[in-house]
Amino acid sequence: MTAARTGLPVFACGTALGYLCDLAFGDPRRGHPVAAFGRAAHAVEQRLWRDHRGYGALHTAVCAGGAVAGAALLSRAARRSRTAGVALTAAATWTVLGGTSLGREARAVGAALAAGDLTAARARLPHLCGRxxxxxxxxxxxxxxxxxxxxxxSDAVVGALVWGALAGVPGLVGFRAVNTLDAMVGHKSPRLRRFGWASARLDDVVGWPGARLTAALTVLCAPDRARALRVARRDAARHPSPNAGPVEASFAGALGVRLGGTLAYAGRVEHRPVLGAELRPVEVADVERAVRLSRRVSLLAVGTAVAGRALGRLLTTRRTTGRTTGTRRTHR
Known part of the structure; x- marks a missing residue:
């Protein structure tokens, strides 16, 4: 059986299995491949760092390009066996998805807040964000x-699934590599402002389709779709991030809460525009609502990725068949 005939079942089965593994187990506590990639990227950074965009671009190319090349080699080796293809796709999907761990950490902070333990909530928050x-x-x-x-x-689930549908295992791995590099060097500290520029810009590019799909699926899952769509369309562009804007605005409208405002990052204060200004402030109970919304969006994203891959395969097959038929007619 050829790879062309097994491509859809391999991707569909592997993606579903990888998603179920993430639901059941979350991120492995030890030996996580993303952590290993982070250590390797840090070692490359130590050798290449200069206060220069060119060296930062080289760092991005070496790290992300190396990850994609390795994934492509593994994919090629797995083409001859359907079982190997499913196993590789499942392993890659499980590795790059982080929805379950995201929900666990969010719920841990929410539980501490609900118990009135502000100290514990503050101690746990850095597991989620850098504020x-x-x-x-x-x-x-x-x-x-x-x-x-x-x-x-978007970053830990939907974006990865989009690139998996577009480019298979190399797409999954490449997206996570770029996202990890952005988290490591893409922030605006004095040391990394120039060096991390390439990683930050590349993350904006690869995150663009996943952010839009996340926003669309969030509106679809919202109890009040009209409100979610209105807030997303009106406020998305107000956010300084081209990808976080649509996602956070759609979540604000879907949950009926006000997001944005003043933020503090290691002594640096940012005053961001408010998303959903007419809505109520966030309450502790909204943490659980946000996690449940994220789960629904993620499940829909799995289905969308599989359907998109199927459609792409179908269109490719039809084009190939059409060219072959045309060539045969010409030779007659």
């Missing part, structure tokens, strides 16, 4: 959790 927890009160922590769940639904 300074000591500068936040209960409501601000709850808002930070909801915003992190929204953004990471």
């Amino acid at each position: 300074d927890p000591q500068a936040l009160d209960e409501q601000q922590i709850a808002r930070a959790v909801v915003e992190s769940v929204a953004e990471n639904t």
Whole structure:
């Protein structure tokens, strides 16, 4: 049986199995491949770092390009066996998805807030985002959790599935590699402002389709779709991030809460526009609602990725068949 004939079943079965593994087990506590990639990328950074965009671009190309090349070689080796193809796709999907761990961390902070333990909530918040927890009160922590769940639904789930549908295992691995590099060097610290520019811009590019799909699926899952769509369309462009904007605005409308405002990152304060200004402030109970919304969006994203892959295969097969038929007619 050829790879062309087994491509859809391999991707569909592998993606579904990988998603179920993430639901059941979350991220492995030890030996996570993403952590290993992070250590390798850090070692490359130590050798290449200069306060220069060119060296940062080289760092991005070496790390992300190496990850994609390795995934492509594994994919080629697995083409001859359907079982190997399913296993590789499942392993890659499980590796790059982080929806279950995202939900666990969000719920841990929410539980601490619900118990009135602000100290525990502040201690746990850095597992989700890079904000300074000591500068936040209960409501601000709850808002930070909801915003992190929204953004990471795209970064840790939907975006990866989109690239898996477009490019298979290399797409899955490449997306996670770029996303990891952005988290490592893409922020605007004085040391990394120039060096991390390439990783940050590349992350914006690869995250673009996943963010739009996340926003669309969030509107579809919203109890009040009209409100979610209205807030997403009106407020998405107000956010400084081209990809976080649509996602957070759609979550704000779907949950009926106000997001954005003043943020603190390690002593650096940002004043962001408010998303859903007419809506109510975030409450502790909204953390659980955000996690459930994220789960529904993620499940729909799996189905969308499989359907998109199927459609792409069908169109490719029809074009190939049409060219072959035309060539045969010409030779007659």
